[in-house]
Amino acid sequence: MAQAQSPTSFGGTIAQLSFVGVLVGLWYAASHVWHVPAILLPEPTGVFMRVVSLLRNASFLSPLSITMHEVGVAFAFSTIAGIFVSFVVTRSQWLIDVFEPLFTSINAIPAILFFPLFALLFGLDVGSKIALGITISFFPIVLNTIAGFQNVDPVHMKCARSMGASNWHMFRYVLFPSAVPILLSGLRMGLTLAFLSVLGGETIASFSGLGHEIAESSQAMDSELMYAWIIIVICVSMSLNFILTVLDDRSGPAT
Amino acid sequence: MNDIKTAIEVCGVHHGFGAKGSNLHVKALLETSLSVAKGELLSLIGPSGCGKSTLLNIMGGLVSPTGGEVRVDGKTINGPMPQSIAFVFQENALFPWSTILENIDVGMIFQGVSKSERLERAHQSLKAVGLTDFANHYPGQLSGGMRQRAALARALSLETDIILMDEPFGALDEQTRMILGEDLSILLARTGKTIIFVTHSLGEAVFLSDRVAVFSARPGTIKHVIEVQEPHPRTQAFVTSDKFARLRNELYGLLHDEIRKTLSADFRLPSAAADGGRANVAAHS
Amino acid sequence: MSPSMRRWSITFARLAVILSLFVAWEIAARYFVDPMFLSPPSKVIGSLGKLFARPGLTNALLLLLGELLISFVCSILIGLPIAVAISASKVTRRNMLPIVLLLYGTPQITILPIVMLLAGVGTASKITFGITHGVFPVILTVVASLRDLKDIHKQSAYSMGANSWQRFRYVLLPHMLPALLTSLRLAMIASLLGVLLAELYSSSSGVGFFTRQFTDTFDSTSLFGLVLVTAAIAIFFNELLHGLQSRLTAYRR
Numbered sequence: 001m002a003q004a005q006s007p008t009s010f011g012g013t014i015a016q017l018s019f020v021g022v023l024v025g026l027w028y029a030a031s032h033v034w035h036v037p038a039i040l041l042p043e044p045t046g047v048f049m050r051v052v053s054l055l056r057n058a059s060f061l062s063p064l065s066i067t068m069h070e071v072g073v074a075f076a077f078s079t080i081a082g083i084f085v086s087f088v089v090t091r092s093q094w095l096i097d098v099f100e101p102l103f104t105s106i107n108a109i110p111a112i113l114f115f116p117l118f119a120l121l122f123g124l125d126v127g128s129k130i131a132l133g134i135t136i137s138f139f140p141i142v143l144n145t146i147a148g149f150q151n152v153d154p155v156h157m158k159c160a161r162s163m164g165a166s167n168w169h170m171f172r173y174v175l176f177p178s179a180v181p182i183l184l185s186g187l188r189m190g191l192t193l194a195f196l197s198v199l200g201g202e203t204i205a206s207f208s209g210l211g212h213e214i215a216e217s218s219q220a221m222d223s224e225l226m227y228a229w230i231i232i233v234i235c236v237s238m239s240l241n242f243i244l245t246v247l248d249d250r251s252g253p254a255t
Numbered sequence: 256m257n258d259i260k261t262a263i264e265v266c267g268v269h270h271g272f273g274a275k276g277s278n279l280h281v282k283a284l285l286e287t288s289l290s291v292a293k294g295e296l297l298s299l300i301g302p303s304g305c306g307k308s309t310l311l312n313i314m315g316g317l318v319s320p321t322g323g324e325v326r327v328d329g330k331t332i333n334g335p336m337p338q339s340i341a342f343v344f345q346e347n348a349l350f351p352w353s354t355i356l357e358n359i360d361v362g363m364i365f366q367g368v369s370k371s372e373r374l375e376r377a378h379q380s381l382k383a384v385g386l387t388d389f390a391n392h393y394p395g396q397l398s399g400g401m402r403q404r405a406a407l408a409r410a411l412s413l414e415t416d417i418i419l420m421d422e423p424f425g426a427l428d429e430q431t432r433m434i435l436g437e438d439l440s441i442l443l444a445r446t447g448k449t450i451i452f453v454t455h456s457l458g459e460a461v462f463l464s465d466r467v468a469v470f471s472a473r474p475g476t477i478k479h480v481i482e483v484q485e486p487h488p489r490t491q492a493f494v495t496s497d498k499f500a501r502l503r504n505e506l507y508g509l510l511h512d513e514i515r516k517t518l519s520a521d522f523r524l525p526s527a528a529a530d531g532g533r534a535n536v537a538a539h540s
Numbered sequence: 541m542s543p544s545m546r547r548w549s550i551t552f553a554r555l556a557v558i559l560s561l562f563v564a565w566e567i568a569a570r571y572f573v574d575p576m577f578l579s580p581p582s583k584v585i586g587s588l589g590k591l592f593a594r595p596g597l598t599n600a601l602l603l604l605l606g607e608l609l610i611s612f613v614c615s616i617l618i619g620l621p622i623a624v625a626i627s628a629s630k631v632t633r634r635n636m637l638p639i640v641l642l643l644y645g646t647p648q649i650t651i652l653p654i655v656m657l658l659a660g661v662g663t664a665s666k667i668t669f670g671i672t673h674g675v676f677p678v679i680l681t682v683v684a685s686l687r688d689l690k691d692i693h694k695q696s697a698y699s700m701g702a703n704s705w706q707r708f709r710y711v712l713l714p715h716m717l718p719a720l721l722t723s724l725r726l727a728m729i730a731s732l733l734g735v736l737l738a739e740l741y742s743s744s745s746g747v748g749f750f751t752r753q754f755t756d757t758f759d760s761t762s763l764f765g766l767v768l769v770t771a772a773i774a775i776f777f778n779e780l781l782h783g784l785q786s787r788l789t790a791y792r793r
Contacts, residue, residue, distance in 0.1 A: 012638030019639045040657055094546070098553045108725075108778035109771045110733040115740065116751040116763055121577050159348040162317055163362040163413065164337030173361050177352040200649045204740045211649065215741075218653035230650045237647050 050228035074133025082141035090149040107139035136197040137190035144186020148179030262449040268323030282474035301470025341410035346426035356390040380411040420452035444487035472516035579761040611670025619678030627686035666738040673734030677726035685719030721785040
């Protein structure tokens, strides 16, 4: 799946922009020409004004910082634990054979399922979202890192050994650099998933955060506000994606 | 005074893969003995799977043999000896994530060489192979021939007396191999190192070697040793000489029958190989 | 170690890992955590029968299964033609793929309230949400696989005079089969995620209703039981499709 996500080209950006343009055009037409009820689809300029006012009085900052705090903690934990676990597991082929299929199967369970448990155990506050974020982002990171540490060309190992590399040298100069590309794509996936799951947790049940704002305005039947929050969240996620793409492009030479 | 004239001595070495006695046991190398003189250039040639690469790995201490021993400068080896033996592998042995300079550097880092000396030795060896201008390129930015020069520079920078090469030009096209072979011949005549290399090319073997060891079919051992008496550095004139043609033909005659044997042996392989392959996959999935 | 011994030791170790997780859970639930929040597995498994005896719960699970299957099938029926259309030429891929990636990159959970507004809180919205999740893995996997199709295979089919149907049947289809099977598995996981998100969000009926009820009444035994059963459904479908995949693509090994 990841192979399809090549860095978007200039032409690709134009296609994306025109798609968004068409979407906005349709939205405008739906409100003004076809008169879709405002409760379903509020008028775009009104929504735009709400976005501006949310941005202007900085009321988006508090939910944003809560969400980002949850994502940050979950991602940091998954990364550290994930790299540690995969390093231990890749010490022997036997351990890989025992654990990798287990991780793959667990990864197939939609972790959102555990959210009610986490809500029960850790409350509806920050804790349950962090727990959900960790459960969802941990396994992709572990699986990719295991794949990364296995992605070593045997010739490189042999070559380093022939030059008298110690265990530490082997890790520092051969194993780690070989693992980096796949490891990075795992981290990237982990961060995206942590963000999505935290958002999901907040939408389903919480007191705060970006997802909570969407759900709350929806329950209050304030469609205009709901659409405004949705647009803000989409912008946040796009900036996150953009940062990751830039980091991706800059990391590592021709490998 | 050092009166040991032998660089490497192989004494009754034989090797098999897989647990002994189990049906997966494969004999890779029958009992083989060989001694390589200091400053000599010896090539190993034979059909695929005859164990010539295995023997090279055993000589370099990368594989410990099932039986027999290898002595380097009179000492039995058990593990890589980076102080006296350097390797040049096939094309992809350079680290793609490091520049050429870093690639050369890394071997000396493993050896604990000081930073200033590393830099000097690296530049010397880069100069020797004519890659000074490419020190900061990545392997991916160079041609296959240049990459192999860089791999050779890495081996030279380790300043060992012995260099082992496992099909160093195997991935290159015929023309590039010829040029690199000439360069190697000149370089080696100058340094006086002991070189053992595995090759598939008859011409390359005759052109570069003082002696050519011919292997028998799998499981192999050295069947013949042919001497090539011709001073280094060798040039194009040698390639076109009658002597070259005669030696090459002699080698071809020796190899032809052995290669036929492997080919007919391959027809029996499918069932056994398929089972082995599947067991392997099950263990990895 | 011989191969068969090795295989046994791996299976044994895997079971031991799973067992020790359950033991850890049991000990934690019995001695460390309030039973209101964490129920020991012995009790959870023991009361599965009682759980299923609850009026409406079996129906809720069946409804979940139905929603999952419909959105899974729809994801493939919608995703495949889009993928083939995107892969039709370089131009279409260059212009359409970025749009798919843009949509895929936006967190879909944000539009869940809109889906609910438009399709109501019933089955329709859950299926819709399942499809919006399931369709992307299908498109992206198949597009990636079709992009990797080697020209030499297309050309050799051309040179042997294959017509366009034959090229599809003998080159394209076999080439994308492994990716297609992978995409089935991914689509199944993703649709289940979408359906569950919608279920949990609107808790007026179905599995979402029961989880809400169990959470509100601190009935951790029933909640863990329900989660276990749903997780088992997920693992079952995943292994089923995984088995199908390795059987049909055995030649690739």
